[in-house]
Amino acid sequence: GESxxxxxxxxxVQEGDNSIINCAYxxxxxxxxIWYKQESGKGPQFIIDIRSNMDKRQGQRVTVLLxxxxxxxxxxxxxxxxxxxxxxxxxxxxxGGYQKVTFGTGTKLQVIP
Amino acid sequence: DAGITQSPRHxxxxxxxxxxxxxxxxxxxxxxxxxxxxxxxxxxxIHYSYGVKDTDKGEVSDGYSVSRSKTEDFLLTLxxxxxxxTSVYFCATQKGGTGELFFGEGSRLTVL
Numbered sequence: 001g002e003s004x005x006x007x008x009x010x011x012x013v014q015e016g017d018n019s020i021i022n023c024a025y026x027x028x029x030x031x032x033x034i035w036y037k038q039e040s041g042k043g044p045q046f047i048i049d050i051r052s053n054m055d056k057r058q059g060q061r062v063t064v065l066l067x068x069x070x071x072x073x074x075x076x077x078x079x080x081x082x083x084x085x086x087x088x089x090x091x092x093x094x095x096g097g098y099q100k101v102t103f104g105t106g107t108k109l110q111v112i113p
Numbered sequence: 114d115a116g117i118t119q120s121p122r123h124x125x126x127x128x129x130x131x132x133x134x135x136x137x138x139x140x141x142x143x144x145x146x147x148x149x150x151x152x153x154x155x156x157x158x159i160h161y162s163y164g165v166k167d168t169d170k171g172e173v174s175d176g177y178s179v180s181r182s183k184t185e186d187f188l189l190t191l192x193x194x195x196x197x198x199t200s201v202y203f204c205a206t207q208k209g210g211t212g213e214l215f216f217g218e219g220s221r222l223t224v225l
Contacts, residue, residue: 032212034213034214036214041218041219042218042219043117043203043205043216043217043218043219044156044203044214044216045216046213046214046215049212049213089155089156100158100161100171101158101214102158103148103155103156103157104155105153105154105155106155
C-alpha cells in the first residue's frame with residue numbers, strides 16, 4: 001500500500017541552530033501534507049500544512065517545503081529551542097469524499113542546550 | 114485545543130476480556146478517528162466515523178469495533194483483548210473531511 005516514511009529516525013541539534021526534518025512519501029495522488037509534533041506522553045499537535053499546489057509555506061519559526069518531483073517533504077525549524085524537542089511526524093492525505101491521513105513513523109528531535 | 118477527552122487514560126487487563134475506550138469531544142466536529150501508536154509503526158488508523166452511526170474500517174481494524182451514537186462520543190471496543198493490542202490509543206477529531214486533526218492525550222492499554 002501507499003506509505004509515508006522518514007529519512008532519519010533521530011536528529012540532534014544544538015540550541016539556536018536550524019533543524020531540518022525530512023520525509024519521503026510514495027502516493028503521487030496525495031494532495032495535502034501535514035507536520036505534527038508529539039511531546040512525550042501527549043497526543044500529536046498540528047504544526048503546519050501544505051497543499052500540493054504549493055511548494056513552500058511558512059509559519060512562525062517553521063517552514064515546510066514540498067518537492068512533488070521527488071515526492072519529498074521537509075520541515076525546517078529556525079533557531080531551535082529546547083521546547084522543540086519532540087517526535088515529529090509527517091502525514092499525507094488525498095481527497096476523495098474525505099481525507100484519510102497516513103502518518104510516517106516519526107523523527108525524534110533532540111535539542112542540545 | 115479541540116476539547117477531546119479520552120478515558121480511561123491507563124488500563125491493564127487480561128487476555129480475553131472486553132475493553133472499551135471512550136473518546137468525548139466538545140467541538141461538534143463531524144469526523145472522529147481512532148489510531149493506535151506502536152514503536153516503529155507510527156500512527157495507524159483503526160476505525161473512523163463521518164457522522165452519527167456512520168463508521169468505517171481503517172487499516173488495522175481486525176479485533177476492534179466502534180460505535181458513535183452521539184456526535185460527541187466515539188467508542189472503541191476490543192471484544193476479546195489480545196497481547197498484540199497492547200498499545201497507546203489516540204482519538205482524533207476533524208471539523209470537516211479535510212484539514213487538521215485534533216488529538217486527545219491518548220489511552221495506554223496493556224493486555225497481559
